[in-house]
Amino acid sequence: MRLLLISDLHANMEALHAVLEGVKYDRIFCMGDLVDYGPNPLECIDWIRSNHVPTVRGNHDNAVALHVDCGCGYTYKHLSEATREYTWATISKNEESFLRSLPLKLELEIDEIKLMLAHGSPASFFDYINPDTPVEKLEEYTAGLNDDYLIVGHTHKPAILKTPKLTVLNPGSVGQPRDGDWRASCMVFDTNKRSQELIRLEYDIEATCKKIRASMPHAEELEAILRRGY
Numbered sequence: 001m002r003l004l005l006i007s008d009l010h011a012n013m014e015a016l017h018a019v020l021e022g023v024k025y026d027r028i029f030c031m032g033d034l035v036d037y038g039p040n041p042l043e044c045i046d047w048i049r050s051n052h053v054p055t056v057r058g059n060h061d062n063a064v065a066l067h068v069d070c071g072c073g074y075t076y077k078h079l080s081e082a083t084r085e086y087t088w089a090t091i092s093k094n095e096e097s098f099l100r101s102l103p104l105k106l107e108l109e110i111d112e113i114k115l116m117l118a119h120g121s122p123a124s125f126f127d128y129i130n131p132d133t134p135v136e137k138l139e140e141y142t143a144g145l146n147d148d149y150l151i152v153g154h155t156h157k158p159a160i161l162k163t164p165k166l167t168v169l170n171p172g173s174v175g176q177p178r179d180g181d182w183r184a185s186c187m188v189f190d191t192n193k194r195s196q197e198l199i200r201l202e203y204d205i206e207a208t209c210k211k212i213r214a215s216m217p218h219a220e221e222l223e224a225i226l227r228r229g230y
Contacts, residue, residue, distance in 0.1 A: 001111055003189040005171040007031035007119075007153025008058070009048075011038030011087070012175025012226075015184040016047065018203035019174055023188060027110075031153035032058025032102065032119040036070070036080050037176050037222065039211035041087045044175075045095045057102035058119040058154065059126055064088065065099035071126045079225075082217040107147065111191040114147040120154040129168060131159040138163045149189075158185050158198050169196060182229035 004025035009016055010033055030053050035041040041064075048055055060080065063070035064087055072080045088096075104125065106117040121127035121141040129141060129152050138161055142150055151169045157179040158172030172185030179185075183200040190197070209223045216222060 001026045001191045003110065003191060004028040005031070005151055005169060005187040005189060006174050007171050008033040008156055008173035008176055009038075009044045010060070010173065010176040011035050011041040011044050012184075012203075012208055013038075013040035013043045013047075014204045014208045015175040015201075016044060018184050018201045019186045019199075022201045023186060023199055025188060028053050029106075029117060029151070030055040031117060031151060031171070032056045032125065033060045033153065034058070035064050035087050035091075035099070036060040036083050037076075037225075038083075039208065039214075039216055042091050042095060045091065045098060049098055054106055054108070054117070055102055056106055056117050056119050057099065057104055057125065060084075061099040061102060062125065064091075065096050076225075079218055079222060083222070086216055113149065113191055113194070116145055116147040116150045118150065118152050120152060122150070125154065128155050129159070129161070129170060130155050131157055131161070131170075133159075133161065135161075135163055138168060139165075142166055142168070151189075158187065160196055160198075172198070176226070178230045180229045182227055 002025045034044045059070050070080050105122050108115045119125035149167050156173035159170040161168040171187035174184045177185050184203050186199050188197045212222050213219045
């Protein structure tokens, strides 16, 4: 079975469309952060909800749903706060309720493979598992897990990491990459081969940037981040 792993859509519908149209998959799973930074929070939420995609709650989903701080780093915090106002003006209480209903983690078994899904780590959606996270720290984040794979997002940087007990997968960000590559990022996990493929896809970034310029605060800065990929 081909599992499409996505995360950190951040209201970028063009990037999401590129992934869905460009990748062959049997099932899809999302590691959260559907909202903030991008122009189409309502559309991204609606697509995830109407297609019944198993999704965990990210820190931005939590901030929008509960009207609390997102715990972002200093570099992007002002953008997160400003675009959250835009998000609230664009969605309704119904969408907020949906975001609030998302679980903090999901445990699944597919083809006899045990998977744990979380946004940052199983303990907190604020935790960062980066490509250079040392094994000792990974073991702290995965202590007590009985799973074969931990699948996370949050960093906006794709990674495949291993500990003696399990493998950690991060598909990167669909709508807001931060690894210097502007293209949408996702991963396909083939459960038959137990193999993972990181995939990058070009999307209509001009259309996304046009929407940002037309209606969003800090448009110039948001557009520059998308084009740079960080």
